[in-house]
Amino acid sequence: MKLDKNLNILIIGLGLLGGSYAKALKSQGFKVSAITKDKGDIEYALKENMIDYGTTEVDKTLIESADLIIFALYPKVFLDWIESYGNLIKEDTVVTDVTGVKGSIVYKVQESISAEFISAHPMAGREVCGVKNSNPEIFKGANYIVVPTDKNTEKGVEMCKALGDTLGFADVSVLGPEDHDKMIAFLSQLTHCIAVSLMCANDHPDLVRYTGDSFRDLTRIADINDEMWSELFLENKKALLDEMDSYREAFDKLYNHIKNGEREDMRQMMQLSSARRKLFGKRKTS
C-alpha cells in the first residue's frame, strides 16, 4: 500500500535520514516541507528540489497544516522538541519518527501529544551524516519497522506501513517497543560495540598494509557517529548490556577452549556458528 498522494508532509530535522525521506517523497510528487535548525540545510534542500518549503523557525501554521509529521532527530532532541512544542501539533495529524530505540521514546511521546504517534525505525544508517549525503537508495534492500503500542489505531499503523512502502524499503514489518529494542540491541548495537572495541584494542598502524577483507568488513561500522550512538546505547542500556553479557559468555567459552586445547569443543562452536550464519544469508540486493 502506498501513501495518499494528497498528504501534506512535514519533516522535522533534515539530516541523512530526514533528507533521504524528503528526496524520496518529493520525487514522487508529495508536498514536502521541512523544519531544521541550520539555514544552509534548508537552502541546500530547496536548491536540490527536495522540499517545497523550509524554515528554521518552529512555524505554527506549517505544523498545523501538516497531515503527517516525520521527526528525524536524535532521541533526546526529539523528546525536547516534543516537550517544548508538542502542543502545536493538531489532534488529527499523524506523527512518526526514525529513532533507533523505542522503549524510552514511544510511551513518552504518546503521553505528551494529543495527535497519534506511530513510531517507526528505518534500518538504513550509513557511516556518513548530514543532508548533503542523503540518498533514497539507502532504503533499497533495507528493513522498515513499525513499532506500535496499545494506543495506536489500525489506521495509524497502516499509514506508517504505507510510508515505509512508499519510501522504497524492501521489507516492512511490525514489532512492539520491547521486542524492537531487544532485536536492535543484538543485531545493531552489539555489533557496533564489538567493532569499536576491536579498533580500541590495539594500536597497530603498521598493520594497515596487511588488512584483509574480513577485518575490513568487520570494522566497517567502527567509523561511528559518537554523538548519536552514545545516546542510542544509553537509551537502550538494559537490553544492550544483556546482549553484551550473552556475547561475552560465548567469547569466554571459545577463549577457554583455545586455552585448554579443546579442539572438538571449538569445532562444535564453529559448526553452530556456520549453521546459524547460513540462515542469515548474503547481503540483500533490491
Place this chain on the structure above:
Amino acid sequence: MKLDKNLNILIIGLGLLGGSYAKALKSQGFKVSAITKDKGDIEYALKENMIDYGTTEVDKTLIESADLIIFALYPKVFLDWIESYGNLIKEDTVVTDVTGVKGSIVYKVQESISAEFISAHPMAGREVCGVKNSNPEIFKGANYIVVPTDKNTEKGVEMCKALGDTLGFADVSVLGPEDHDKMIAFLSQLTHCIAVSLMCANDHPDLVRYTGDSFRDLTRIADINDEMWSELFLENKKALLDEMDSYREAFDKLYNHIKNGEREDMRQMMQLSSARRKLFGKRKTS
C-alpha cells in the same frame, strides 16, 4: 619481478588455494603438476586444464624433477607429509607453502629438509573450499606475505616474492614468523573468534528478517571451516590469546562506560575507533 617461465612447478594439495595457484600458473604457461589425495580432484584439474599432470601417489620422480614445490595443505597434514617424505625433496629445489600460521611450522620444516624452505602466506581465504571453487581472482587486491628466517637465502626470498607477483597479488611484503603470527592473530584470527562468538551468543532465528548490512558484514566469516580454523587457532595459541585478552579489555571498558552512563568516555572510545578505522580505508580493489 615475475617467476622464471621455465620452472617446473609441483603443487601438493589441490584445494581452494592449491587449485587457484594451479589455474593462475598454468594459464600463464608454466608447467604445473600436482599431487593430491583425491583422484576426482586430479581428474577435475586435468579436465579444466589447470595442471599438466597429476597423481594421488607420492611420486619420487615427479618430486625430484620439480624446481619449485608449493605445499597447499593444512598445517598438521603438511608437517606429517614433510616428516614422511621430506627426504625425497632434492637439495636444489625451492619449497614454499600457504600455511596461515608460521612460528609452529617454519622452523620445523626448515630443520627437516635439505632444500630451502621459504614460507609464504597468501591472505586470500574464502568461505568455500575445494578445488572446484578455486579461482585466481581471489588474489586480486589481496596481500601475499613472504616469511623468511635467518636460514633463507636472498635468492629464495626473491623467488617467493616473484611467485606472489606472478599469482597477481596486490601487495607482496616480508615479515618474520613471530611478527606474522602476531599480525594474523589480531587481524584474522581474532575477527573469526568474534564472529563465531556472536553467532553462538544468541539463538534468534526470528531475527533473520531484521538483519541489516552491519550484522551481515560482521558475521560473513562466521560461516567457517571448522577443521582448518580450529587447527590454526591452536597452532597460534599464545599470540591469539594475547589479542583476545586485549580485545576483551576494551570490550569490558566500553561495557562499564555504558553501565555507568559515562557518555563522554564512550564518545572518546568511539572517536578513537573512528580515527583508527579511517586509516584502514575501504576494501581494496585491484
